[in-house]
Amino acid sequence: MRGLKLGVLSAVMLFASTTAQAQSNMDDVEIKATQLSERVYMLTGMGGNIGVYVGDDGVVMIDAQYKGLADKITAAIAKISEQPIRTLVNTHFHGDHTDGNAAFAKQGVKIVAHENVKTRLAANEKFEREGLPTITFDKSLEVKTGSTAVRLKHYPHGHTDGDVVVWFPSSNIIHAGDLFFVDRFPFIDLNAGGNVQGFIDNVRAVIADIDGDTQIIPGHGSLSKRSDWLRLVHMIEATREEVMTMKEQGMTEDEAVAKGLSEQWADWSWSFITEERWIRTLYK
Template identity: 40%
Template sequence: MHYKIIVSLIAFFSLFSVLAQKTDGGDKVQFKMINVNKDIYMLQGKGGNIGLSFGHDGVFMIDDQFADLSEDILKEIAKVDKKPIQFLINTHMHGDHTGGNANMVEAGAIIVAQDNVRTRLQETIIKAEDKARGDTKILPTITFAQDMTFYFNGEKIMIFHVHDAHTDGDAVVYFTQSNVIHTGDVFFKDRYPYIDLNNGGTVQGYMAALEKIALLADDDTKIIPGHGDIGTKKDLEAMASMLGNIYRRVTHHYTNHKTKAEIIAMRDFTKPFDDLGFGNGFISTEKMLEIMYDDVEKIKGKIDKRNMEERLQEELMKQQENKGGKGE
Protein backbone atom coordinates (compact mmCIF):
# COMPACT_ATOMS: atom_id res chain seq x y z
CA MET A 1 0.00 0.00 0.00
CA HIS A 2 2.77 2.44 0.97
CA TYR A 3 4.62 1.50 -2.22
CA LYS A 4 1.57 2.35 -4.38
CA ILE A 5 1.20 5.73 -2.67
CA ILE A 6 4.86 6.56 -3.29
CA VAL A 7 4.63 5.54 -6.96
CA SER A 8 1.48 7.65 -7.39
CA LEU A 9 3.18 10.68 -5.88
CA ILE A 10 6.19 10.27 -8.14
CA ALA A 11 3.91 10.02 -11.19
CA PHE A 12 1.99 13.11 -10.11
CA PHE A 13 5.06 15.27 -9.66
CA SER A 14 6.55 14.09 -12.94
CA LEU A 15 3.44 15.37 -14.74
CA PHE A 16 3.18 18.64 -12.81
CA SER A 17 6.78 19.36 -11.95
CA VAL A 18 7.45 22.76 -10.45
CA LEU A 19 11.17 23.18 -10.03
CA ALA A 20 13.03 26.32 -9.06
CA GLN A 21 15.75 27.09 -11.61
CA LYS A 22 18.00 30.12 -11.94
CA THR A 23 18.66 32.25 -14.98
CA ASP A 24 21.99 33.95 -15.65
CA GLY A 25 20.59 36.99 -13.87
CA GLY A 26 19.94 34.98 -10.73
CA ASP A 27 16.14 35.07 -10.98
CA LYS A 28 14.33 31.86 -10.12
CA VAL A 29 12.14 30.36 -12.81
CA GLN A 30 9.30 28.04 -11.89
CA PHE A 31 8.74 25.33 -14.51
CA LYS A 32 5.39 23.62 -14.72
CA MET A 33 4.71 20.65 -17.03
CA ILE A 34 0.96 20.31 -17.65
CA ASN A 35 -0.80 17.47 -19.46
CA VAL A 36 -3.24 19.24 -21.80
CA ASN A 37 -4.84 16.20 -23.46
CA LYS A 38 -3.55 12.70 -24.23
CA ASP A 39 0.13 13.05 -25.23
CA ILE A 40 0.08 16.83 -25.65
CA TYR A 41 1.67 18.90 -22.88
CA MET A 42 2.31 22.55 -22.07
CA LEU A 43 5.53 23.63 -20.35
CA GLN A 44 5.37 26.97 -18.59
CA GLY A 45 8.45 28.83 -17.42
CA LYS A 46 9.80 32.24 -18.34
CA GLY A 47 8.58 33.42 -21.72
CA GLY A 48 6.03 31.97 -24.10
CA ASN A 49 4.25 28.71 -23.37
CA ILE A 50 5.97 25.68 -24.88
CA GLY A 51 3.83 23.02 -26.57
CA LEU A 52 4.99 19.39 -26.65
CA SER A 53 3.85 16.19 -28.35
CA PHE A 54 5.33 12.95 -27.02
CA GLY A 55 5.13 9.57 -28.76
CA HIS A 56 6.86 6.81 -30.69
CA ASP A 57 8.25 9.21 -33.34
CA GLY A 58 10.00 11.42 -30.79
CA VAL A 59 9.37 14.89 -29.39
CA PHE A 60 7.55 17.57 -31.36
CA MET A 61 8.13 20.99 -29.77
CA ILE A 62 6.51 24.41 -30.18
CA ASP A 63 8.60 27.45 -29.12
CA ASP A 64 11.58 27.35 -26.76
CA GLN A 65 11.69 30.48 -24.53
CA PHE A 66 15.18 31.85 -23.72
CA ALA A 67 18.67 30.50 -24.41
CA ASP A 68 19.76 30.49 -20.76
CA LEU A 69 16.85 28.18 -19.91
CA SER A 70 17.48 25.57 -22.61
CA GLU A 71 19.39 23.13 -20.41
CA ASP A 72 16.64 23.15 -17.78
CA ILE A 73 13.91 22.91 -20.43
CA LEU A 74 15.57 19.84 -21.93
CA LYS A 75 15.74 18.27 -18.47
CA GLU A 76 12.03 18.90 -17.95
CA ILE A 77 11.21 17.33 -21.31
CA ALA A 78 13.39 14.28 -20.55
CA LYS A 79 11.36 13.61 -17.40
CA VAL A 80 8.38 12.81 -19.63
CA ASP A 81 10.18 11.33 -22.64
CA LYS A 82 13.91 10.83 -23.23
CA LYS A 83 13.53 10.63 -27.01
CA PRO A 84 15.21 13.45 -28.95
CA ILE A 85 13.40 16.55 -30.17
CA GLN A 86 12.77 15.98 -33.88
CA PHE A 87 10.98 19.19 -34.85
CA LEU A 88 10.72 22.64 -33.29
CA ILE A 89 8.01 25.02 -34.53
CA ASN A 90 8.54 28.75 -34.05
CA THR A 91 5.11 30.38 -33.82
CA HIS A 92 6.70 33.78 -34.53
CA MET A 93 9.99 35.67 -34.24
CA HIS A 94 10.04 37.13 -30.71
CA GLY A 95 12.94 36.19 -28.45
CA ASP A 96 10.82 34.77 -25.63
CA HIS A 97 9.65 32.10 -28.12
CA THR A 98 12.83 31.62 -30.21
CA GLY A 99 15.64 32.44 -27.79
CA GLY A 100 16.62 28.78 -27.38
CA ASN A 101 16.71 27.97 -31.10
CA ALA A 102 20.47 27.51 -31.42
CA ASN A 103 20.59 25.25 -28.36
CA MET A 104 17.71 23.11 -29.62
CA VAL A 105 19.46 22.72 -32.98
CA GLU A 106 22.53 21.51 -31.07
CA ALA A 107 20.22 18.98 -29.39
CA GLY A 108 19.10 17.69 -32.80
CA ALA A 109 15.92 19.67 -33.56
CA ILE A 110 14.91 20.85 -37.03
CA ILE A 111 13.33 24.31 -36.87
CA VAL A 112 10.18 25.04 -38.86
CA ALA A 113 8.47 28.43 -39.22
CA GLN A 114 6.55 30.73 -41.52
CA ASP A 115 8.69 32.47 -44.17
CA ASN A 116 8.62 35.87 -42.46
CA VAL A 117 10.03 34.43 -39.22
CA ARG A 118 13.25 33.48 -40.95
CA THR A 119 13.44 36.93 -42.57
CA ARG A 120 12.89 38.70 -39.23
CA LEU A 121 15.43 36.52 -37.43
CA GLN A 122 17.98 37.20 -40.17
CA GLU A 123 17.50 40.88 -39.42
CA THR A 124 18.24 40.26 -35.73
CA ILE A 125 21.46 38.47 -36.69
CA ILE A 126 22.62 41.47 -38.69
CA LYS A 127 21.84 43.81 -35.79
CA ALA A 128 23.05 41.47 -33.03
CA GLU A 129 25.70 42.75 -30.66
CA ASP A 130 26.02 39.56 -28.64
CA LYS A 131 27.20 36.26 -30.13
CA ALA A 132 24.20 34.26 -28.91
CA ARG A 133 21.68 36.27 -30.94
CA GLY A 134 24.10 36.47 -33.89
CA ASP A 135 24.26 32.69 -34.31
CA THR A 136 22.86 31.55 -37.66
CA LYS A 137 21.68 28.36 -35.94
CA ILE A 138 18.67 30.35 -34.70
CA LEU A 139 17.25 30.35 -38.25
CA PRO A 140 14.48 27.95 -39.31
CA THR A 141 15.72 25.49 -41.95
CA ILE A 142 12.22 24.65 -43.20
CA THR A 143 9.76 27.46 -43.93
CA PHE A 144 6.30 27.70 -45.46
CA ALA A 145 4.14 30.48 -46.88
CA GLN A 146 0.59 29.49 -45.92
CA ASP A 147 0.33 26.07 -44.27
CA MET A 148 1.85 22.63 -43.89
CA THR A 149 0.93 19.28 -42.35
CA PHE A 150 2.91 16.83 -40.21
CA TYR A 151 1.99 13.22 -39.53
CA PHE A 152 3.82 12.61 -36.29
CA ASN A 153 3.21 10.63 -33.08
CA GLY A 154 -0.06 9.30 -34.48
CA GLU A 155 -1.36 12.85 -35.02
CA LYS A 156 -2.27 14.86 -38.05
CA ILE A 157 -0.73 18.19 -37.11
CA MET A 158 -1.91 21.17 -39.14
CA ILE A 159 0.16 24.34 -39.11
CA PHE A 160 -1.27 27.45 -40.74
CA HIS A 161 -0.29 31.08 -41.13
CA VAL A 162 -2.57 33.85 -39.84
CA HIS A 163 -1.82 37.11 -41.60
CA ASP A 164 -0.67 40.36 -39.97
CA ALA A 165 -1.93 39.42 -36.51
CA HIS A 166 0.55 39.50 -33.61
CA THR A 167 3.34 39.86 -36.21
CA ASP A 168 3.57 39.15 -39.96
CA GLY A 169 4.86 35.61 -39.37
CA ASP A 170 2.41 33.99 -36.96
CA ALA A 171 1.73 30.26 -37.15
CA VAL A 172 -1.00 28.31 -35.34
CA VAL A 173 -0.54 24.60 -34.60
CA TYR A 174 -3.56 22.27 -34.49
CA PHE A 175 -3.27 18.72 -33.11
CA THR A 176 -6.34 17.27 -34.78
CA GLN A 177 -6.59 13.93 -32.93
CA SER A 178 -5.97 15.40 -29.49
CA ASN A 179 -8.12 18.48 -30.24
CA VAL A 180 -5.48 20.90 -28.97
CA ILE A 181 -4.49 24.20 -30.59
CA HIS A 182 -1.31 26.16 -29.81
CA THR A 183 -1.92 29.77 -30.83
CA GLY A 184 1.43 31.36 -30.12
CA ASP A 185 0.93 35.01 -29.21
CA VAL A 186 -2.20 35.31 -31.33
CA PHE A 187 -3.98 34.64 -28.04
CA PHE A 188 -3.14 35.84 -24.51
CA LYS A 189 -5.31 34.31 -21.79
CA ASP A 190 -6.96 36.78 -19.38
CA ARG A 191 -4.73 39.72 -20.30
CA TYR A 192 -4.39 42.37 -22.97
CA PRO A 193 -2.42 41.04 -25.95
CA TYR A 194 0.71 42.50 -27.45
CA ILE A 195 0.21 43.45 -31.11
CA ASP A 196 3.61 44.23 -32.62
CA LEU A 197 2.87 46.97 -35.14
CA ASN A 198 6.59 47.37 -35.92
CA ASN A 199 6.86 43.76 -37.09
CA GLY A 200 3.76 43.49 -39.23
CA GLY A 201 1.07 43.03 -36.59
CA THR A 202 -2.33 44.74 -36.89
CA VAL A 203 -5.37 44.91 -34.64
CA GLN A 204 -7.76 43.87 -37.39
CA GLY A 205 -5.49 40.98 -38.39
CA TYR A 206 -5.30 39.89 -34.76
CA MET A 207 -9.09 39.82 -34.42
CA ALA A 208 -9.45 37.95 -37.72
CA ALA A 209 -6.91 35.37 -36.53
CA LEU A 210 -8.86 34.78 -33.31
CA GLU A 211 -12.03 34.26 -35.33
CA LYS A 212 -10.28 31.82 -37.68
CA ILE A 213 -8.95 29.75 -34.78
CA ALA A 214 -12.38 29.74 -33.13
CA LEU A 215 -13.87 28.26 -36.31
CA LEU A 216 -11.56 25.24 -35.93
CA ALA A 217 -12.35 24.77 -32.27
CA ASP A 218 -15.31 23.17 -30.56
CA ASP A 219 -16.45 23.25 -26.94
CA ASP A 220 -13.96 20.50 -26.02
CA THR A 221 -10.90 22.04 -27.68
CA LYS A 222 -8.01 22.92 -25.38
CA ILE A 223 -6.21 26.12 -26.33
CA ILE A 224 -2.53 26.62 -25.43
CA PRO A 225 -2.06 30.42 -25.49
CA GLY A 226 1.21 32.23 -26.04
CA HIS A 227 0.95 33.43 -22.45
CA GLY A 228 -1.37 32.44 -19.63
CA ASP A 229 -3.21 29.27 -18.71
CA ILE A 230 -5.06 26.82 -20.94
CA GLY A 231 -8.10 28.36 -22.62
CA THR A 232 -11.25 27.40 -24.50
CA LYS A 233 -13.15 28.42 -27.61
CA LYS A 234 -15.25 30.77 -25.45
CA ASP A 235 -12.06 32.51 -24.30
CA LEU A 236 -11.03 33.09 -27.92
CA GLU A 237 -14.44 34.52 -28.77
CA ALA A 238 -14.43 36.73 -25.67
CA MET A 239 -11.00 38.12 -26.57
CA ALA A 240 -12.10 38.89 -30.14
CA SER A 241 -15.25 40.61 -28.85
CA MET A 242 -13.29 42.64 -26.29
CA LEU A 243 -10.75 43.85 -28.86
CA GLY A 244 -13.52 44.71 -31.31
CA ASN A 245 -15.38 46.81 -28.74
CA ILE A 246 -12.28 48.72 -27.66
CA TYR A 247 -11.07 49.21 -31.23
CA ARG A 248 -14.40 50.65 -32.35
CA ARG A 249 -14.38 53.12 -29.45
CA VAL A 250 -10.80 54.20 -30.13
CA THR A 251 -11.61 54.64 -33.84
CA HIS A 252 -14.69 56.73 -32.99
CA HIS A 253 -12.75 59.06 -30.69
CA TYR A 254 -9.85 59.29 -33.16
CA THR A 255 -12.12 60.41 -36.00
CA ASN A 256 -13.59 62.98 -33.59
CA HIS A 257 -10.15 64.53 -33.21
CA LYS A 258 -9.29 63.18 -29.75
CA THR A 259 -5.56 63.05 -29.08
CA LYS A 260 -3.68 59.92 -28.07
CA ALA A 261 -3.32 61.25 -24.51
CA GLU A 262 -7.05 61.97 -24.30
CA ILE A 263 -7.99 58.48 -25.50
CA ILE A 264 -5.52 56.80 -23.16
CA ALA A 265 -7.09 58.73 -20.28
CA MET A 266 -10.54 57.31 -21.11
CA ARG A 267 -11.24 54.21 -19.03
CA ASP A 268 -14.99 53.75 -19.27
CA PHE A 269 -14.75 51.26 -22.14
CA THR A 270 -11.81 49.28 -20.70
CA LYS A 271 -13.04 49.23 -17.08
CA PRO A 272 -14.85 45.85 -17.28
CA PHE A 273 -11.60 44.21 -18.43
CA ASP A 274 -9.34 46.25 -16.17
CA ASP A 275 -11.43 45.06 -13.22
CA LEU A 276 -10.65 41.47 -14.27
CA GLY A 277 -6.92 42.20 -14.24
CA PHE A 278 -6.36 42.32 -18.00
CA GLY A 279 -4.04 45.31 -17.63
CA ASN A 280 -1.84 43.66 -15.01
CA GLY A 281 0.21 41.65 -17.50
CA PHE A 282 3.02 42.62 -19.88
CA ILE A 283 0.64 44.98 -21.73
CA SER A 284 -0.95 47.58 -19.48
CA THR A 285 -4.24 49.32 -20.28
CA GLU A 286 -2.27 52.41 -21.35
CA LYS A 287 -0.12 50.38 -23.73
CA MET A 288 -3.14 48.58 -25.18
CA LEU A 289 -4.88 51.88 -25.97
CA GLU A 290 -1.66 53.29 -27.41
CA ILE A 291 -1.36 50.28 -29.76
CA MET A 292 -5.00 50.73 -30.80
CA TYR A 293 -4.49 54.45 -31.48
CA ASP A 294 -1.31 53.90 -33.51
CA ASP A 295 -3.02 51.19 -35.55
CA VAL A 296 -5.99 53.43 -36.35
CA GLU A 297 -3.65 56.29 -37.27
CA LYS A 298 -1.76 54.00 -39.69
CA ILE A 299 -4.99 53.13 -41.46
CA LYS A 300 -6.71 56.51 -41.50
CA GLY A 301 -3.67 58.76 -41.62
CA LYS A 302 -3.06 61.76 -39.42
CA ILE A 303 -6.23 63.75 -38.85
CA ASP A 304 -6.12 67.50 -39.37
CA LYS A 305 -7.05 68.80 -35.92
CA ARG A 306 -7.14 72.50 -36.88
CA ASN A 307 -10.40 74.43 -36.78
CA MET A 308 -12.15 75.67 -39.92
CA GLU A 309 -10.72 79.21 -39.68
CA GLU A 310 -7.14 77.88 -39.53
CA ARG A 311 -7.71 75.65 -42.57
CA LEU A 312 -9.24 78.55 -44.57
CA GLN A 313 -6.30 80.82 -43.73
CA GLU A 314 -3.86 78.20 -45.03
CA GLU A 315 -5.91 77.79 -48.21
CA LEU A 316 -5.92 81.57 -48.81
CA MET A 317 -2.15 81.72 -48.30
CA LYS A 318 -1.64 78.97 -50.88
CA GLN A 319 -3.85 80.80 -53.39
CA GLN A 320 -1.93 84.06 -52.87
CA GLU A 321 1.39 82.21 -53.34
CA ASN A 322 0.11 80.70 -56.58
CA LYS A 323 -0.98 84.13 -57.87
CA GLY A 324 2.35 85.65 -56.97
CA GLY A 325 4.18 82.90 -58.83
CA LYS A 326 2.12 83.48 -62.00
CA GLY A 327 2.75 87.24 -61.85
CA GLU A 328 6.47 86.69 -62.16
Protein backbone atom coordinates (compact mmCIF):
# COMPACT_ATOMS: atom_id res chain seq x y z
CA MET A 1 0.00 0.00 0.00
CA ARG A 2 2.77 2.35 0.92
CA GLY A 3 4.56 1.58 -2.35
CA LEU A 4 1.43 2.33 -4.27
CA LYS A 5 0.96 5.68 -2.54
CA LEU A 6 4.53 6.70 -3.27
CA GLY A 7 4.04 5.74 -6.89
CA VAL A 8 0.91 7.83 -7.07
CA LEU A 9 2.70 10.74 -5.49
CA SER A 10 5.59 10.45 -7.87
CA ALA A 11 3.51 10.77 -10.99
CA VAL A 12 1.40 13.57 -9.55
CA MET A 13 4.70 15.34 -9.18
CA LEU A 14 5.57 14.91 -12.83
CA PHE A 15 4.46 18.44 -13.44
CA ALA A 16 5.41 19.87 -10.07
CA SER A 17 8.99 18.70 -9.89
CA THR A 18 10.53 22.10 -9.49
CA THR A 19 8.20 23.57 -6.91
CA ALA A 20 9.39 24.28 -3.39
CA GLN A 21 6.65 22.07 -2.08
CA ALA A 22 7.96 19.12 -4.03
CA GLN A 23 11.43 19.78 -2.67
CA SER A 24 10.32 19.72 0.96
CA ASN A 25 8.62 16.35 0.43
CA MET A 26 11.97 14.83 -0.47
CA ASP A 27 13.20 14.80 3.13
CA ASP A 28 10.94 11.88 4.01
CA VAL A 29 11.82 9.80 0.98
CA GLU A 30 13.91 6.71 1.53
CA ILE A 31 15.89 5.22 -1.35
CA LYS A 32 15.54 1.46 -1.16
CA ALA A 33 17.83 -0.83 -3.15
CA THR A 34 16.87 -4.36 -4.21
CA GLN A 35 19.44 -6.68 -5.76
CA LEU A 36 18.09 -8.48 -8.84
CA SER A 37 21.24 -10.27 -10.02
CA GLU A 38 24.96 -10.22 -9.36
CA ARG A 39 25.30 -6.81 -11.02
CA VAL A 40 21.80 -5.37 -11.36
CA TYR A 41 19.81 -3.48 -8.75
CA MET A 42 16.50 -1.65 -8.62
CA LEU A 43 16.22 1.54 -6.58
CA THR A 44 12.91 3.00 -5.47
CA GLY A 45 12.30 6.38 -3.92
CA MET A 46 9.99 8.97 -5.42
CA GLY A 47 9.51 9.15 -9.16
CA GLY A 48 10.44 6.62 -11.81
CA ASN A 49 12.18 3.46 -10.64
CA ILE A 50 15.96 3.52 -11.04
CA GLY A 51 18.01 0.66 -12.46
CA VAL A 52 21.67 0.22 -11.52
CA TYR A 53 24.25 -1.87 -13.38
CA VAL A 54 27.67 -2.41 -11.86
CA GLY A 55 29.94 -2.52 -14.89
CA ASP A 56 33.60 -3.49 -15.18
CA ASP A 57 34.77 0.10 -14.91
CA GLY A 58 31.91 2.06 -13.44
CA VAL A 59 28.23 2.17 -12.67
CA VAL A 60 25.51 2.75 -15.25
CA MET A 61 22.29 4.11 -13.78
CA ILE A 62 18.91 4.28 -15.48
CA ASP A 63 16.85 7.38 -14.63
CA ALA A 64 17.51 9.87 -11.87
CA GLN A 65 14.23 10.76 -10.12
CA TYR A 66 14.34 14.24 -8.51
CA LYS A 67 17.18 16.66 -7.89
CA GLY A 68 16.34 16.74 -4.18
CA LEU A 69 17.06 13.00 -3.96
CA ALA A 70 20.41 13.02 -5.79
CA ASP A 71 22.51 12.85 -2.61
CA LYS A 72 20.48 9.96 -1.24
CA ILE A 73 20.61 8.12 -4.57
CA THR A 74 24.38 8.65 -4.79
CA ALA A 75 24.76 7.28 -1.25
CA ALA A 76 22.60 4.26 -2.06
CA ILE A 77 24.71 3.49 -5.14
CA ALA A 78 27.93 3.95 -3.16
CA LYS A 79 26.73 1.16 -0.85
CA ILE A 80 26.31 -1.11 -3.88
CA SER A 81 29.66 -0.40 -5.53
CA GLU A 82 32.85 1.51 -4.80
CA GLN A 83 33.11 2.39 -8.49
CA PRO A 84 32.06 5.83 -9.71
CA ILE A 85 28.80 6.39 -11.53
CA ARG A 86 29.90 6.83 -15.14
CA THR A 87 26.69 7.00 -17.11
CA LEU A 88 23.07 8.00 -16.54
CA VAL A 89 20.50 6.84 -19.08
CA ASN A 90 17.13 8.61 -19.32
CA THR A 91 14.28 6.33 -20.40
CA HIS A 92 12.35 9.46 -21.54
CA PHE A 93 12.09 13.18 -20.78
CA HIS A 94 9.52 13.41 -17.96
CA GLY A 95 10.63 15.25 -14.84
CA ASP A 96 10.18 12.34 -12.45
CA HIS A 97 12.97 10.57 -14.41
CA THR A 98 15.22 13.51 -15.42
CA ASP A 99 14.97 16.20 -12.73
CA GLY A 100 18.11 14.78 -11.10
CA ASN A 101 20.17 14.89 -14.32
CA ALA A 102 22.09 18.09 -13.56
CA ALA A 103 23.06 16.94 -10.07
CA PHE A 104 24.70 13.84 -11.55
CA ALA A 105 26.23 15.67 -14.50
CA LYS A 106 27.99 17.94 -12.00
CA GLN A 107 29.65 14.81 -10.57
CA GLY A 108 31.02 14.03 -14.03
CA VAL A 109 28.35 11.53 -15.02
CA LYS A 110 27.66 11.31 -18.76
CA ILE A 111 23.99 11.57 -19.68
CA VAL A 112 22.61 9.39 -22.46
CA ALA A 113 19.14 9.60 -24.00
CA HIS A 114 17.21 9.38 -27.23
CA GLU A 115 17.63 12.51 -29.36
CA ASN A 116 13.96 13.49 -28.87
CA VAL A 117 14.55 13.53 -25.12
CA LYS A 118 17.33 16.08 -25.53
CA THR A 119 15.16 18.19 -27.84
CA ARG A 120 12.27 18.22 -25.36
CA LEU A 121 14.45 18.92 -22.34
CA ALA A 122 16.27 21.72 -24.19
CA ALA A 123 12.92 23.29 -25.09
CA ASN A 124 12.02 23.50 -21.40
CA GLU A 125 13.67 26.70 -20.20
CA LYS A 126 13.29 25.64 -16.56
CA PHE A 127 15.41 22.54 -17.15
CA GLU A 128 18.99 23.02 -15.93
CA ARG A 129 21.34 23.12 -18.94
CA GLU A 130 23.99 20.98 -17.20
CA GLY A 131 21.47 18.15 -17.12
CA LEU A 132 20.97 17.94 -20.87
CA PRO A 133 22.00 14.62 -22.42
CA THR A 134 25.48 14.79 -23.95
CA ILE A 135 25.23 11.50 -25.82
CA THR A 136 22.12 10.92 -27.92
CA PHE A 137 21.07 8.28 -30.40
CA ASP A 138 18.25 7.37 -32.73
CA LYS A 139 17.54 3.62 -32.95
CA SER A 140 19.83 1.87 -30.50
CA LEU A 141 23.03 2.27 -28.53
CA GLU A 142 25.39 0.11 -26.51
CA VAL A 143 26.78 1.66 -23.35
CA LYS A 144 30.05 -0.23 -22.96
CA THR A 145 31.65 -0.88 -19.63
CA GLY A 146 34.75 -3.04 -19.97
CA SER A 147 33.84 -6.27 -21.69
CA THR A 148 30.09 -5.87 -21.19
CA ALA A 149 27.51 -3.42 -22.51
CA VAL A 150 24.09 -2.17 -21.49
CA ARG A 151 21.84 -2.15 -24.57
CA LEU A 152 19.41 0.69 -25.24
CA LYS A 153 16.64 0.47 -27.79
CA HIS A 154 14.27 3.21 -28.87
CA TYR A 155 10.56 2.53 -29.36
CA PRO A 156 8.74 5.27 -31.27
CA HIS A 157 5.51 6.98 -30.23
CA GLY A 158 4.38 5.05 -27.17
CA HIS A 159 4.44 6.76 -23.78
CA THR A 160 6.28 9.69 -25.45
CA ASP A 161 8.35 9.97 -28.64
CA GLY A 162 11.63 9.26 -26.86
CA ASP A 163 11.04 6.00 -24.99
CA VAL A 164 13.96 3.69 -24.43
CA VAL A 165 13.97 0.15 -23.07
CA VAL A 166 17.18 -1.02 -21.41
CA TRP A 167 18.66 -4.55 -21.54
CA PHE A 168 21.19 -5.41 -18.84
CA PRO A 169 23.98 -7.78 -19.89
CA SER A 170 24.56 -11.28 -18.51
CA SER A 171 21.17 -11.30 -16.86
CA ASN A 172 17.58 -11.65 -17.86
CA ILE A 173 16.56 -8.18 -16.69
CA ILE A 174 15.21 -5.11 -18.46
CA HIS A 175 14.17 -1.59 -17.48
CA ALA A 176 10.91 -0.78 -19.30
CA GLY A 177 10.63 2.91 -18.48
CA ASP A 178 7.10 4.27 -18.58
CA LEU A 179 5.95 1.73 -21.15
CA PHE A 180 5.07 -0.11 -17.95
CA PHE A 181 2.79 1.21 -15.21
CA VAL A 182 1.94 -1.80 -13.05
CA ASP A 183 -1.78 -2.40 -12.56
CA ARG A 184 -2.88 1.16 -13.12
CA PHE A 185 -4.00 3.22 -16.10
CA PRO A 186 -0.82 4.34 -17.90
CA PHE A 187 0.04 7.91 -18.72
CA ILE A 188 0.22 8.23 -22.50
CA ASP A 189 1.56 11.67 -23.24
CA LEU A 190 -0.35 12.58 -26.41
CA ASN A 191 1.18 16.07 -26.30
CA ALA A 192 4.70 14.67 -26.47
CA GLY A 193 4.41 12.12 -29.24
CA GLY A 194 2.71 9.41 -27.17
CA ASN A 195 0.18 7.19 -28.90
CA VAL A 196 -2.14 4.47 -27.58
CA GLN A 197 -1.70 2.04 -30.49
CA GLY A 198 2.03 2.73 -30.49
CA PHE A 199 2.16 2.03 -26.76
CA ILE A 200 0.50 -1.37 -27.31
CA ASP A 201 2.71 -2.18 -30.32
CA ASN A 202 5.86 -1.26 -28.43
CA VAL A 203 5.01 -3.33 -25.37
CA ARG A 204 4.19 -6.30 -27.59
CA ALA A 205 7.48 -5.85 -29.45
CA VAL A 206 9.46 -5.90 -26.21
CA ILE A 207 7.45 -8.83 -24.87
CA ALA A 208 8.40 -10.81 -27.98
CA ASP A 209 12.06 -10.34 -27.02
CA ILE A 210 11.81 -11.50 -23.40
CA ASP A 211 10.54 -14.62 -21.66
CA GLY A 212 8.43 -15.58 -18.68
CA ASP A 213 11.40 -15.40 -16.31
CA THR A 214 12.58 -11.93 -17.34
CA GLN A 215 12.64 -9.53 -14.41
CA ILE A 216 11.16 -6.22 -15.50
CA ILE A 217 11.85 -2.95 -13.73
CA PRO A 218 8.76 -0.89 -14.59
CA GLY A 219 8.73 2.89 -14.73
CA HIS A 220 6.18 2.87 -11.93
CA GLY A 221 5.22 0.01 -9.62
CA SER A 222 7.04 -3.00 -8.24
CA LEU A 223 9.35 -5.44 -9.98
CA SER A 224 7.27 -7.43 -12.47
CA LYS A 225 7.14 -10.23 -15.00
CA ARG A 226 5.91 -10.54 -18.57
CA SER A 227 2.46 -11.76 -17.47
CA ASP A 228 2.00 -8.54 -15.46
CA TRP A 229 2.83 -6.48 -18.54
CA LEU A 230 0.42 -8.47 -20.70
CA ARG A 231 -2.31 -7.67 -18.17
CA LEU A 232 -1.68 -3.98 -18.90
CA VAL A 233 -1.91 -4.53 -22.67
CA HIS A 234 -5.16 -6.47 -22.30
CA MET A 235 -6.62 -3.71 -20.13
CA ILE A 236 -5.68 -1.05 -22.70
CA GLU A 237 -7.22 -3.07 -25.54
CA ALA A 238 -10.42 -3.85 -23.63
CA THR A 239 -10.99 -0.32 -22.34
CA ARG A 240 -10.23 1.14 -25.74
CA GLU A 241 -12.87 -1.18 -27.20
CA GLU A 242 -15.40 0.14 -24.68
CA VAL A 243 -14.59 3.76 -25.49
CA MET A 244 -14.60 3.15 -29.25
CA THR A 245 -18.03 1.54 -28.96
CA MET A 246 -19.34 4.62 -27.16
CA LYS A 247 -17.78 6.85 -29.81
CA GLU A 248 -19.34 4.83 -32.62
CA GLN A 249 -22.70 5.17 -30.91
CA GLY A 250 -22.27 8.91 -31.32
CA MET A 251 -21.40 9.80 -27.75
CA THR A 252 -19.22 12.86 -27.20
CA GLU A 253 -16.05 12.67 -25.12
CA ASP A 254 -17.87 14.16 -22.12
CA GLU A 255 -20.73 11.72 -22.51
CA ALA A 256 -18.28 8.82 -22.60
CA VAL A 257 -16.67 10.13 -19.41
CA ALA A 258 -20.10 10.46 -17.77
CA LYS A 259 -21.01 6.88 -18.69
CA GLY A 260 -17.64 5.52 -17.60
CA LEU A 261 -15.93 2.18 -18.15
CA SER A 262 -17.33 -1.11 -16.94
CA GLU A 263 -16.85 -1.85 -13.26
CA GLN A 264 -14.05 -4.39 -13.76
CA TRP A 265 -11.52 -1.60 -14.47
CA ALA A 266 -12.24 0.46 -11.34
CA ASP A 267 -9.07 -0.71 -9.57
CA TRP A 268 -6.84 0.63 -12.35
CA SER A 269 -7.84 4.24 -11.63
CA TRP A 270 -5.43 6.30 -9.52
CA SER A 271 -4.91 9.92 -8.60
CA PHE A 272 -2.81 10.91 -11.63
CA ILE A 273 -4.54 8.89 -14.35
CA THR A 274 -8.12 8.69 -13.16
CA GLU A 275 -10.78 6.83 -15.11
CA GLU A 276 -11.85 10.17 -16.56
CA ARG A 277 -8.38 11.00 -17.80
CA TRP A 278 -7.92 7.51 -19.21
CA ILE A 279 -11.22 7.70 -21.11
CA ARG A 280 -10.25 11.10 -22.54
CA THR A 281 -6.89 9.69 -23.69
CA LEU A 282 -8.58 6.72 -25.39
CA TYR A 283 -11.27 8.89 -26.94
CA LYS A 284 -8.68 11.23 -28.47
